[in-house]
Amino acid sequence: MPFDNNWSNLCLHVDSSITDAIKIIEESDSKVCLVVSESENSIELRGTITDGDIRRGILDGISMSSECPKIMNSSPFTVGDELSIADLENLLVKHQFRHLPIVSNRNQLSGLFYSEVATLNSGEDTLFVIMAGGFGTRLKPFTDKIPKPMVEVRGKPMIQHIIERAKASGFYHFALILHHLPESFTSYFGDGSDFGVSIEYIIEETPLGTVGGLSLLDLKNRDFSSVLVTNGDLVSHVDYRDMVQSHLKQNAFATMAIKQHRLTNEFGTVDTSGNLITGFTEKPTVVSNINAGIYVLSTPALGLLERGKKKNMPDLFLDAVSLGRRTTAYYLYEEWSDVGRESDLNQINGK
Template sequence: MSDVDAVVLVGGKGTRLRPLTLSAAKPMLPTAGVPFLAHLLSRIRAAGVRHVVLGTSYLAETFSSYFGDGSEFGLEIDYVVEAEPLGTGGGIRNVAPYLRAEHVLVFNGDVLAGTDLTSVVDTHRVGAADVTLHLVRVPDPRAFGCVPTDETGRVLAFLEKTNEPPTDQINAGCYVFRRSVIDTIPDGRPVSVERETFPGLLAADARVQAHVDAAYWRDMGTPLDLVQGSADLVRGLAPSAALPGPCGEALLCAEAKVAEDAVVTGGSTVGVGAVVGAGARLDGALLFDGATVGEGADVRHSVLGSGATVAAGASVHGAVIGDGAVVGERCELRDGVRVWPRVRLPAGGVRFSSDA
């Protein structure tokens, strides 16, 4: 697709993922062994797109430091930094000077999806659309804005969250823009595509088309979603050519050390140099590089930041352990507990059920 560029918007601060995002931008968080963004870029490359523009802001230098000019990933990457938040529409307009192609695939950088990008672009071409939206069907659309369409797939409206949604179709955070449409977005100020750009196009009778499917889709905005998305990548439920190993119940990264009698299942990832002690159990766990799980510890559906430690006999279920933090022996953490970086929780069977 030589006439298609890609734009990935990665400027958000990821506040819902703190404390993990205190030291890393959300798209750079380790997910199934590599930065989350690497999985999206692998799908973009597989679709035949070679030129990518990253719209950055928060910790912008971490993106260029890892991905460079893109050549190692089979891509050509440009970087554009937002001096202040511009919203989705403003972020798209901000990268316009770097675009070369007639059509532009645009992605929210915090969505894990499995849709066929080539098919989305084909829908855009066949419909001679000004903008095409990827819509995904979800079992419960009440938590999302809905996007109804007519029998030809043309978008009719953009509706706010409601307890009685008229459709199960929601905005999946992937679009195809005709290049000329991007130039009509106001420059130099915040713009929302959902509240301003798309409704304005409908009012002007522009062709706003939908590509609807039920492919894998997950917003990676919360720790639970990050852990589940990583596990789905490891188990092959979400597609990615960037996975640094075969799909299965566990992914062990380079120099990871797992005791022979430890049980590691549920799509767990054990990061570079991480250690899992004798008799420990991991189920759907995400261990960043250098993390340690002690003997007999039980870690389920949780994420351990870089260098974090869960000591022997501790039990961690549905929790977030920040970089370098220590969970003492026989501690119990449950249901959304977040331990801030370098905090040390004492040993002795203490149970925590709120932020530590």
């Protein structure tokens, strides 16, 4: 639990946009933006913004081009600069805080103390499952000889980016669900030890859909409280640990990552009532929530699967809803790409 000696780099003027705050959060270890106003020789703390504030803003329909006060916590918990490190650590643990801004008289910001990891759950409690059994037909000819998750993005296989990002968040136990060209994965990753993780492989004899392969997992005598599932052909900056935290805090049965997709009509539209014209809308934008292909499931949710039977993830969620189970959405603001076509691959690789 260190001091952030570069806390001034986390500061953002109160008139700045939420998009600017997102950049600071994504690039910092402490995962917070300090919203301030400045006067001569002093910086006044006006509020804080965390990724949770951003996700709630998305849920409330707030534009990311809005100014920071729209979503910031204007009354964050702060401490004085007289407290010892032991006192600061105790406060973080006691209140389940991630950050403690340090202020002096009149709310003048003088530092930041933070926890490097969240305290509610450890990655050791979660099995990280990557669905990597698809044929990748949309990405031919790249997938003629290798499966899509093994196609290189920014110098390494897509799936390696997922594993390395998950490991950096504290996840060490992985299961890869395979079908098409499984030896491409097993020969590259082995048991995972060269990558600092453990990897087990589940090979489907026939394709079992986007979640059916999980029915082949043997979780007996294993103390996993949840299973994080991701498609193997995604490139993203998703905070996997935070997603698990959100799932647990909400006591969810199943959680789905949601990404907002904006589609702008290239034409102006005419509003009508019957054959009467009532108005005009210039190039309207339709906002939809799409399934981002990342999920957290409580281990009881796996009980909705029949061993070896094909099932897709949306059907599992619908089953859970029909049973009255708590299913929640986790809104993404981070970089996220579904690498489905060659144009997607070229865009990510900067071609």
